[in-house]
Amino acid sequence: MASEAPQANVSIESVLGVQQHNFWQRITASQAFWVTVALIIICIVMSWLQPASFATPENFYNITRNFSFIGIMALGMTAVIATGGIDLSVGSIMGLVAVASGLTLEAGYPWWAAVAVGLGAGFVVGLVNGLIIAYAGISPFVTTLGMLAIARSAAVVLSGNRMLYKFGPGSVQFKILGGGELSLGHSFALSYPLLFLIVLTAVLAVVYKMTGWGRHVLAIGGNEQAALLTGVPVNRVKVQVYVVSGLTAAVAAILNVGWSGSAINALGTSYELLAISAAVIGGANLMGGEASAYGAFIGAALIFVIRNSLLMAGVDSNWQGTFVGLFLIAAVYLGKIRGAKRE
Numbered sequence: 001m002a003s004e005a006p007q008a009n010v011s012i013e014s015v016l017g018v019q020q021h022n023f024w025q026r027i028t029a030s031q032a033f034w035v036t037v038a039l040i041i042i043c044i045v046m047s048w049l050q051p052a053s054f055a056t057p058e059n060f061y062n063i064t065r066n067f068s069f070i071g072i073m074a075l076g077m078t079a080v081i082a083t084g085g086i087d088l089s090v091g092s093i094m095g096l097v098a099v100a101s102g103l104t105l106e107a108g109y110p111w112w113a114a115v116a117v118g119l120g121a122g123f124v125v126g127l128v129n130g131l132i133i134a135y136a137g138i139s140p141f142v143t144t145l146g147m148l149a150i151a152r153s154a155a156v157v158l159s160g161n162r163m164l165y166k167f168g169p170g171s172v173q174f175k176i177l178g179g180g181e182l183s184l185g186h187s188f189a190l191s192y193p194l195l196f197l198i199v200l201t202a203v204l205a206v207v208y209k210m211t212g213w214g215r216h217v218l219a220i221g222g223n224e225q226a227a228l229l230t231g232v233p234v235n236r237v238k239v240q241v242y243v244v245s246g247l248t249a250a251v252a253a254i255l256n257v258g259w260s261g262s263a264i265n266a267l268g269t270s271y272e273l274l275a276i277s278a279a280v281i282g283g284a285n286l287m288g289g290e291a292s293a294y295g296a297f298i299g300a301a302l303i304f305v306i307r308n309s310l311l312m313a314g315v316d317s318n319w320q321g322t323f324v325g326l327f328l329i330a331a332v333y334l335g336k337i338r339g340a341k342r343e
Helices: 004-028 031-049 057-082 090-106 111-136 140-159 171-179 192-210 212-222 224-229 234-260 271-281 293-312 317-342
Strands: 181-183 189-191
Touching: 031 293, 031 317, 057 090, 057 189, 057 192, 057 212, 057 234, 057 271, 057 293, 090 111, 090 140, 090 171, 090 234, 090 271, 111 140, 111 171, 111 234, 171 192, 171 234, 181 192, 189 192, 192 212, 192 234, 192 293, 212 224, 212 234, 224 234, 271 293, 271 317, 293 317
Parallel strands: none
Antiparallel strands: 181 189
């Protein structure tokens, strides 16, 4: 009996070792982990090269505020991509929501009415997208591409193709939503858009990991037919993810209007590309079945840190798209390699 004890101890140790190894493997297999590593390296290098301009509280504030709008949109885009879909209309939704909220403020209504109208516009457009895709069977690409044109046209017509800035008394509180900040002392502050992004990221991270809805979203993207056979309400969930995408675009638009103090129908032009890039760079699989709220957050952060770094390095701003595109292609290829390894 005594001779069996060491064997038992060895067995336990080996099991614990395998568990630890598997935990590390799960961390390093996450694309968001490597994006975080890349982001940290870029920040360290730029802080060393440009300590007086890059590594400052002011630059941190500007970067985090700017990527927050795209990060919020990317959270909704991640849910759509996780089902195997795509939403090309989010940029136009931003323009429509901006105009709807701006007209509400211009008419003298309180700030909360402008917020409600803006969220309502995002909800309606997302709902229409979802219903057409889920129940009419039209592809997400075609549906949202059509909605891209429709929502932008509606924004131009409603605004009379003019900038809206003569807001009523409710604009004071409305502007705080996007222009306010949480001071942490010593010239260090966090913008309200960043705080909104952090809260929404935490909420959706919990939703993906711990709720039936999150599991349904991933199941649809993994194998829609199998999900349908197991009782997942596929059509209903599809409608819901496009509603979520529309609402996150609306939140981003409301915060942007609050920050800038004006509303234009061109707001959000080409932002759909940035939102998709942030989601994919963060680990969302364009084939569906994978979603990471943190990935959307860190993907948006990486894009804007790259853009900021290029500007400070004196690189022509016209090259920004090239670098972001290269990162996007690299992210998709990395996702393909990770998928092959799992198979």
